[in-house]
Amino acid sequence: MTAEKNPILFGRTAGLSEKVNNFCPGCLHGIAQRLVAESIDRLGLIGQTVGITPVGCAVIAYEFYSCDMVQAAHGRAPAVATGLKRARPENTIFTYQGDGDLASIGMAETIHAATRGENITVIFINNAIYGMTGGQLAPTSLPGQITQTSPYGRDVKVAGNPIRVCELLSSLDGVALAQRVTVNSPSNVRKAGKAIRKAFEYQNEGLGFTIVEILTTCPTNWGLAPNKALGWLEDNLIPYYPLGVYKDIKAGE
Amino acid sequence: MGEKILMKGNEALAEAAIRAGCRHFFGYPITPQSELAAYMAKYLPKAGGVYLQAESEVAAINMVYGASAAGVRVMTSSSSPGISLKGEGISYMIGADLPGLIVNINRGGPGLGSIQPSQADYWMATRATGHGDGQIIVLAPSTVQEMADYARLAFELGDRYRMPAMILADGLLGQMMEPVELPEPIDPKSLPAKDWAVTGTQGKRKNNKVNSLRLAAQDLEDAVLERYARYQTIKETEQLAQLELVDDAEVVVVAYGAASRIVRSAIMLAREEGIKVGMIRPITLWPFPTQAIQAACKTAKAFLTVELNTGQMVDDVRLAVTQGLPVSFFGHSGGVVPTPTEVLVAIKKALAGELFHILPFRSKLEAGD
Amino acid sequence: MTEQLTQASQAQNLHVLLAGFGGQGILFAGKLVAYAGLLDGRQVSWMPSYGPEMRGGTANCSVCLSSDLIGSPIVTEPDVLVALNKPSYDNFVGKVKPGGLVLVDKTMIDACTLRNDIRFESIEATRLAEENELQGLANVVIVGKLLQATGFSTIPQLEIAIEKSVSEKQLWLVDHNKRALALGFEHVSGDDCKQES
Numbered sequence: 001m002t003a004e005k006n007p008i009l010f011g012r013t014a015g016l017s018e019k020v021n022n023f024c025p026g027c028l029h030g031i032a033q034r035l036v037a038e039s040i041d042r043l044g045l046i047g048q049t050v051g052i053t054p055v056g057c058a059v060i061a062y063e064f065y066s067c068d069m070v071q072a073a074h075g076r077a078p079a080v081a082t083g084l085k086r087a088r089p090e091n092t093i094f095t096y097q098g099d100g101d102l103a104s105i106g107m108a109e110t111i112h113a114a115t116r117g118e119n120i121t122v123i124f125i126n127n128a129i130y131g132m133t134g135g136q137l138a139p140t141s142l143p144g145q146i147t148q149t150s151p152y153g154r155d156v157k158v159a160g161n162p163i164r165v166c167e168l169l170s171s172l173d174g175v176a177l178a179q180r181v182t183v184n185s186p187s188n189v190r191k192a193g194k195a196i197r198k199a200f201e202y203q204n205e206g207l208g209f210t211i212v213e214i215l216t217t218c219p220t221n222w223g224l225a226p227n228k229a230l231g232w233l234e235d236n237l238i239p240y241y242p243l244g245v246y247k248d249i250k251a252g253e
Numbered sequence: 254m255g256e257k258i259l260m261k262g263n264e265a266l267a268e269a270a271i272r273a274g275c276r277h278f279f280g281y282p283i284t285p286q287s288e289l290a291a292y293m294a295k296y297l298p299k300a301g302g303v304y305l306q307a308e309s310e311v312a313a314i315n316m317v318y319g320a321s322a323a324g325v326r327v328m329t330s331s332s333s334p335g336i337s338l339k340g341e342g343i344s345y346m347i348g349a350d351l352p353g354l355i356v357n358i359n360r361g362g363p364g365l366g367s368i369q370p371s372q373a374d375y376w377m378a379t380r381a382t383g384h385g386d387g388q389i390i391v392l393a394p395s396t397v398q399e400m401a402d403y404a405r406l407a408f409e410l411g412d413r414y415r416m417p418a419m420i421l422a423d424g425l426l427g428q429m430m431e432p433v434e435l436p437e438p439i440d441p442k443s444l445p446a447k448d449w450a451v452t453g454t455q456g457k458r459k460n461n462k463v464n465s466l467r468l469a470a471q472d473l474e475d476a477v478l479e480r481y482a483r484y485q486t487i488k489e490t491e492q493l494a495q496l497e498l499v500d501d502a503e504v505v506v507v508a509y510g511a512a513s514r515i516v517r518s519a520i521m522l523a524r525e526e527g528i529k530v531g532m533i534r535p536i537t538l539w540p541f542p543t544q545a546i547q548a549a550c551k552t553a554k555a556f557l558t559v560e561l562n563t564g565q566m567v568d569d570v571r572l573a574v575t576q577g578l579p580v581s582f583f584g585h586s587g588g589v590v591p592t593p594t595e596v597l598v599a600i601k602k603a604l605a606g607e608l609f610h611i612l613p614f615r616s617k618l619e620a621g622d
Numbered sequence: 623m624t625e626q627l628t629q630a631s632q633a634q635n636l637h638v639l640l641a642g643f644g645g646q647g648i649l650f651a652g653k654l655v656a657y658a659g660l661l662d663g664r665q666v667s668w669m670p671s672y673g674p675e676m677r678g679g680t681a682n683c684s685v686c687l688s689s690d691l692i693g694s695p696i697v698t699e700p701d702v703l704v705a706l707n708k709p710s711y712d713n714f715v716g717k718v719k720p721g722g723l724v725l726v727d728k729t730m731i732d733a734c735t736l737r738n739d740i741r742f743e744s745i746e747a748t749r750l751a752e753e754n755e756l757q758g759l760a761n762v763v764i765v766g767k768l769l770q771a772t773g774f775s776t777i778p779q780l781e782i783a784i785e786k787s788v789s790e791k792q793l794w795l796v797d798h799n800k801r802a803l804a805l806g807f808e809h810v811s812g813d814d815c816k817q818e819s
Contacts, residue, residue, distance in 0.1 A: 080322070
């Protein structure tokens with residue numbers, strides 16, 4: 001470090017573009033996205049990374065990163081990632097997908113990319129609701145959760161039960177890392193960043209499919225102030241979706 | 254000049270695609286295109302390429318989208334119901350200006366339909382392969398040799414105009430064997446680099462984005478109009494059709510693919526009877542060869558379109574003809590292949606000045622009614 | 623004489639329909655006929671019938687040899703019917719063009735044609751193949767007989783066709799195939815099926 005008078009301790013990561021993001025105030029997408037961008041920067045991967053954005057709140061995130069970007073059809077990001085990775089295995093590929101994109105319309109692509117052990121990293125944003133379309137029931141919405149399309153609360157007898165994605169994928173042999181994190185506090189943000197870096201490292205070692213599920217808030221569609229939303233995440237989401245490592249093929253080492 | 258060998262259409266197409274520098278194939282099993290995928294599974298790995306059987310047609314076309322975004326020559330193949338599923342991905346490829354070869358070994362439809370030769374997907378291929386305001390290039394082979402030749406042409410046109418290209422064939426062309434002379438192989442490394450591809454910036458350029466989203470209406474219109482201008486260029490310069498005995502023809506039959514083979518036999522029968530009849534065989538279904546049709550209008554008295562459907566391409570023939578010349582139609586659907594004799598009856602009706610749209614009321618036709 | 627026959631049958635277009643059970647090697651026999659045509663410099667096509675069932679059903683195969691471009695590769699009115707089982711024989715014998723030929727594997731088909739406008743030839747292809755330790759090659763035996771009966775090509779051309787058509791993994795079968803071909807070609811027709819009206 002140079003002996004500057006006012007050293008910059010925290011700034012925009014080179015993994016992000018200059019574009020200001022469009023996420024709602026208080027939404028945790030901004031932190032998750034920054035962590036991904038920061039990870040590829042810290043690992044020196046910006047020049048070899050191709051990111052894939054979903055359909056959902058992060059649809060235009062191709063504007064927010066400084067690496068090459070692709071926008072995919074709803075749910076198809078893991079298939080698009082497969083095509084990219086098979087064409088250029090030397091590149092680092094990540095998808096960034098919400099719960100509707102990954103666990104509803106794209107579940108087949110998710111599971112099959114995972115079981116094939118595609119060398120890609122999936123960043124899964126789980127906030128238990130469809131954000132961009134205005135707050136509808138998601139595959140991960142909690143039992144009893146009120147959404148635009150479950151106005152009386154999610155009745156599991158009618159709408160079925162939520163899906164725990166990391167638990168589900170952890171049974172597949174192709175998965176190298178499946179870890180659930182959140183970004184509701186500084187220490188959890190650090191843990192999440194570590195998990196994301198680990199996922200990219202595993203990918204570059206050719207170990208297989210890596211997924212980091214990040215529990216986030218949706219203050220706008222949950223109808224809660226950002227700070228209250230953080231509390232709701234703590235009190236409701238985390239108990240149903242426990243944080244932790246569900247699969248790590250290097251865990252024994 | 255290479256040696257002529259006997260190959261199935263599906264296999265000749267697959268081999269020619271490899272020789273055109275294609276090293277990536279993503280597909281899903283469906284009859285009657287399976288030989289194509291099987292050939293790729295066998296020979297692509299030997300050529301240093303990737304064959305991957307996807308979990309669905311939907312996934313397969315999105316893998317094509319990804320690999321194309323990465324800048325390589327890539328393809329998928331399927332048959333009608335599977336092409337419906339690929340419609341979404343094809344639309345995204347059009348919207349993101351991505352090349353790629355999609356092979357449709359057309360079978361009878363709608364629904365699960367039949368597995369027999371059919372041309373029921375003409376409208377889907379030329380009008381609406383997916384949602385939105387866009388087109389794809391569509392090539393229609395009629396021999397095993399053309400299955401091989403058009404594979405390369407499809408990759409070249411797709412790369413040149415940055416858009417998907419389709420080979421629309423059928424089970425007859427896919428399953429039959431004919432002599433074929435395979436083209437010389439191209440080394441994929443010798444293909445020009447695509448500066449728009451997402452290959453990683455390597456810190457040397459601004460980042461590339463492959464994307465079909467244009468949220469601002471004006472941005473989308475600009476993109477659509479730019480593509481439209483490209484389509485106009487293609488329409489002016491890339492029309493292809495084969496003309497057979499058209500010069501003195503009073504009746505010009507328009508038929509493509511497998512149907513054109515039956516028509517050729519019918520024309521031979523008609524010529525033996527002294528009937529002046531010829532054929533225009535569209536090779537590019539999109540762009541449709543209107544120039545060839547219009548040129549034939551100077552001498553022809555009537556047009557007859559023969560298709561393996563209830564009348565689809567006939568719309569384009571009607572749009573192309575000038576001077577109010579009559580355009581009649583004869584076809585079979587559901588996977589039934591017409592006989593040359595049936596077509597001959599229809600040719601005679603057209604020659605007699607009748608205007609008709611007939612489907613196989615076979616006994617009626619044979620009675621000369 | 624053989625040469626004359628060859629020239630005669632090369633001058634005309636030959637539409638052959640080969641039919642039998644799946645597994646009898648119908649498609650392979652058709653491929654030999656087509657390949658020989660290709661080597662003779664003719665236009666050729668080979669077209670299998672195909673259905674949802676993979677094994678055990680009826681299989682047939684259309685082969686066209688022509689001096690002109692081939693229109694439809696589907697043979698509906700064959701000049702020559704090669705039948706390797708009874709259902710195929712029953713199904714197609716009525717469709718053979720007048721003046722055409724029906725060739726049957728007599729081991730499999732105990733039948734004579736009642737049509738007096740077509741030629742009938744038979745050979746115990748399956749039995750001959752088995753007796754000569756060429757199990758499974760009745761299809762090639764009958765191609766040899768077809769050559770003898772029509773002169774559509776020559777033994778040397780068909781031997782090359784065999785070399786081109788036997789899969790790379792089964793190259794040891796080339797000689798077996800050539801022996802089967804010769805067996806059929808040298809077969810002396812009996813008078814076991816006199817044509818009667």
